[in-house]
Amino acid sequence: MKTSIAFALAFTALALLAVAPLILPEYWTGVLLGMTGYVTLATAWALFSGPTRYVSLATVAFFGVGAYTVAVLNEVLPYPLVLLCAAGIGMIMALVVGLSTLRLAGVYFVIFTFGLAELVRQTVSWWEVNVTYTMGRYVFLPFEGHHIYWQLLALAAITFLIAWAIGRSRIGLALKALGDDETVAAHAGIDVTRIKLFLFVVSSTIITLVGAIQAPRWTYIEPSIVFNPTVSFMTLIMALLGGAMRLWGPLVGAVPLFLLFEWLSGRFPDHFSIILGALFILIVFVMPNGVLAKIDDLRKGRQS
Amino acid sequence: MSAQLEISNLHKRFGGLVAVKSVSFDLKPGEVVGLLGPNGSGKTTVMNMISGALPCDGGSVRVGGKDVTALKPHKVSKHGVARTFQLVRPLPTLTVGENVLLSVAYSRKPKWGRAAQAIVDEKLEFVGLAGRGDEKVTNLNYIDQKRMEMARALAAEPEILLLDEWLAGLNPSELRIGIDLVQHLQGQGMTILLVEHIMEAVRALCSRCIVMSAGEKIAEGPSAEVLQDPVVIKAYLGDDHA
Numbered sequence: 001m002k003t004s005i006a007f008a009l010a011f012t013a014l015a016l017l018a019v020a021p022l023i024l025p026e027y028w029t030g031v032l033l034g035m036t037g038y039v040t041l042a043t044a045w046a047l048f049s050g051p052t053r054y055v056s057l058a059t060v061a062f063f064g065v066g067a068y069t070v071a072v073l074n075e076v077l078p079y080p081l082v083l084l085c086a087a088g089i090g091m092i093m094a095l096v097v098g099l100s101t102l103r104l105a106g107v108y109f110v111i112f113t114f115g116l117a118e119l120v121r122q123t124v125s126w127w128e129v130n131v132t133y134t135m136g137r138y139v140f141l142p143f144e145g146h147h148i149y150w151q152l153l154a155l156a157a158i159t160f161l162i163a164w165a166i167g168r169s170r171i172g173l174a175l176k177a178l179g180d181d182e183t184v185a186a187h188a189g190i191d192v193t194r195i196k197l198f199l200f201v202v203s204s205t206i207i208t209l210v211g212a213i214q215a216p217r218w219t220y221i222e223p224s225i226v227f228n229p230t231v232s233f234m235t236l237i238m239a240l241l242g243g244a245m246r247l248w249g250p251l252v253g254a255v256p257l258f259l260l261f262e263w264l265s266g267r268f269p270d271h272f273s274i275i276l277g278a279l280f281i282l283i284v285f286v287m288p289n290g291v292l293a294k295i296d297d298l299r300k301g302r303q304s
Numbered sequence: 305m306s307a308q309l310e311i312s313n314l315h316k317r318f319g320g321l322v323a324v325k326s327v328s329f330d331l332k333p334g335e336v337v338g339l340l341g342p343n344g345s346g347k348t349t350v351m352n353m354i355s356g357a358l359p360c361d362g363g364s365v366r367v368g369g370k371d372v373t374a375l376k377p378h379k380v381s382k383h384g385v386a387r388t389f390q391l392v393r394p395l396p397t398l399t400v401g402e403n404v405l406l407s408v409a410y411s412r413k414p415k416w417g418r419a420a421q422a423i424v425d426e427k428l429e430f431v432g433l434a435g436r437g438d439e440k441v442t443n444l445n446y447i448d449q450k451r452m453e454m455a456r457a458l459a460a461e462p463e464i465l466l467l468d469e470w471l472a473g474l475n476p477s478e479l480r481i482g483i484d485l486v487q488h489l490q491g492q493g494m495t496i497l498l499v500e501h502i503m504e505a506v507r508a509l510c511s512r513c514i515v516m517s518a519g520e521k522i523a524e525g526p527s528a529e530v531l532q533d534p535v536v537i538k539a540y541l542g543d544d545h546a
């Protein structure tokens with residue numbers, strides 16, 4: 001009963017968001033677009049990193065690969081196939097990265113994923129300069145802002161559905177368990193490596209698709225634009241602010257932070273990364289489990 | 305009858321330290337055997353090698369005739385081996401019931417939904433935690449955490465249970481309850497390897513004992529005899545008492 005009410009609410013919200021660009025001025029469609037992109041990124045990120053507590057800074061590696069795939073293939077293949085290719089490439093890359101790194105623990109994983117994003121960016125730059133002799137590419141797709149927005153909205157809805165389904169399944173239970181104690185999880189019969197790999201691949205594929213869908217928005221693409229590490233950090237901060245262990249946590253974090261970042265990057269472009277860093281530290285210290293958990297705690301505190 | 309658990313020439317080094325030195329023993333189906341020895345003698349390390357938590361440096365582990373030596377813990381558990389840990393290891397993000405459900409969901413005959421919940425309730429009731437499935441594990445006191453860990457191990461419907469000082473740290477009345485519980489399992493035909501320092505429990509539960517000292521097996525036999533063995537007394541208490 002509760003589930004069906006939640007679904008009805010979510011569906012209504014989705015429908016309202018879908019018609020919003022027909023009513024709102026163009027500027028606000030752009031804001032909604034960016035926001036939906038980050039909500040999807042943060043939710044997909046939390047899908048893997050929330051329960052496993054493997055903090056990944058590889059978000060932009062996948063995001064950028066998605067965008068670049070579109071930049072390279074948009075004039076060669078029909079658009080749906082381009083998206084499919086992007087998803088496939090993201091999936092294979094996640095498999096390779098996952099197989100080689102998911103044995104790394106804690107801070108080593110963080111550093112590796114950060115390095116990975118840089119490595120991918122440098123490799124793409126090198127390839128473009130030395131092999132294809134192009135630095136920067138154009139994306140010619142007949143999309144306006146609201147077309148891109150609708151695609152992102154659909155992807156966001158799918159991501160929430162996946163996250164919801166996983167949370168209810170035995171995979172969700174296994175993920176929470178191995179985030180607590182991998183040894184115990186393994187002794188309970190869970191193939192720890194396989195489950196982590198599966199989630200990493202699902203999460204990374206969605207992130208790749210966000211990059212791919214957003215690519216037409218830039219028109220002109222070069223590595224420094226689509227492989228900007230700020231994307232990884234913002235995704236991480238949003239998910240942590242809302243709470244990466246809850247289905248709606250990343251959304252709750254992403255919406256206000258996206259608006260704040262929009263405003264800040266316009267007002268203080270030079271100090272933006274310092275503010276980002278300070279905010280990150282603040283969140284980790286004040287509410288390491290996110291706003292939603294904090295509210296729960298406060299409520300319980302008042303009751304008792 | 306053939307052995308349920310067969311350990312031969314098990315070996316483990318940690319750097320320069322040889323923690324387990326060619327240890328061999330068998331457990332017959334339905335036997336409850338004590339694995340004794342002073343602190344640091346290698347008992348937990350033996351259990352870790354059986355359950356797959358640690359790789360062996362030599363020797364083999366066979367369960368029901370099948371070689372499980374090189375298998376990871378999740379594979380070993382599929383051969384019907386379950387364990388508890390010397391220091392209780394509850395999963396704090398999960399509720400008491402979910403801790404147990406986990407084992408049901410990933411056992412040899414995995415179940416989910418209502419069928420799984422029935423097993424969870426049954427196991428919680430068996431260990432004396434009936435109706436407490438929705439509680440947080442952090443609300444449980446020490447003995448209840450130990451009970452929950454037992455329920456989690458049993459939920460996989462194992463044939464072999466490895467109990468690493470499961471009775472340690474309990475007060476006398478709790479100890480009585482704990483011993484009854486293990487005896488109940490014994491009655492159901494469970495094969496149990498029991499690491500224990502509490503002699504009262506060993507006498508009550510184990511028909512047979514294996515004693516280790518400094519990584520080596522120094523004695524094996526019926527409990528009453530082994531506990532009188534001068535070699536064992538010396539290992540426990542030092543030379544003066546022998």
Ligand SMILES: Nc1ncnc2c1ncn2[C@@H]1O[C@H](COP(=O)(O)OP(=O)(O)OP(=O)(O)O)[C@@H](O)[C@H]1O
Nearest residue numbers: 318321323341342343344345346347348349350390
């Ligand atoms: N992971 C490890 N790395 C290094 N040394 C270890 C490790 N695990 C155990 N040891 C060492 O191996 C030896 C045997 O330890 P083990 O835990 O098996 O003993 P135990 O018989 O279970 O002792 P206790 O009765 O105190 O639990 C000890 O000297 C211990 O310090």
Ligand SMILES: [Mg+2]
Nearest residue numbers: 347348349390
């Ligand atoms: Mg021990």
